[in-house]
Amino acid sequence: MEKSQKLIDYLPAVFRQPPAGASEDVVPFIEKFVQLFEEQFDQLESHVDKIPELFNPWKCDAKFLPWLASWLDLSLPAEKSERTKRSLIYNIFSIYRTRGTPEGLDTILRIYLDRLYNKITEDTTTPHVFVITVNFPEFKPAELTRRIRTIGEVVEREKPVHTDYLWEVLSPTMQINFHSTIGVDTILGTTPNPDFKKPD
DSSP states (O other): OOTTOOGGGGSOGGGSSOOTTOOTTHHHHHHHHHHHHHHHHHHHHHHHHTHHHHTOTTTSOGGGHHHHHHHTTOOOOTTSOHHHHHHHHHHHHHHHTTTTSHHHHHHHHHHHHGGGEEEEEEOSSSTTEEEEEEEOSSOOHHHHHHHHHHHHHHHHHHSOTTOEEEEEEEEEEEOTTTSOSBTTTBOEEEEEOTTOOOOO
16 A cells, blocks of 8 residues: 555445435544554554565664574674674674684684683694683683683584594683792793583
């Protein structure tokens, strides 16, 4: 139905003019009655017209982003901004071209971990095992475990199926007996944390 037309225009002429001897208010009543349906149809048409926007990450409402991401087998990082989430959904097809490769995994980790991500290296002692090195400025075990578990779900989905992986966490430490005088021979730096294990 064109916007310039009204539903009453589709009614037979007998319904668009009052019967002989009828009150002049009869036609306005019919118009108002039909207008109720017209308003409902206009709302439906408005929703239908907006359907393409639901599949456009730059135009859809923010609350639809997780739903749209689920269509693409994508988990949105909760800590990222809305703009980053929209960009990730928009670019996921180009990212998926390298899915299952070291290059693809490297790209995903840089997106999800941002400045925490350091590098991926092969484990020289065990075949088909790689090591993901991350920087964690403040070593907070609970927070670190939460982040690693969340990103671990992404890694499991994106890594080559025949491989396994380990985490190496670089966190600030003070190296007693090796450096011991702050400002002279003691430094606050990043060293591997050997006690951290990959969460189950």
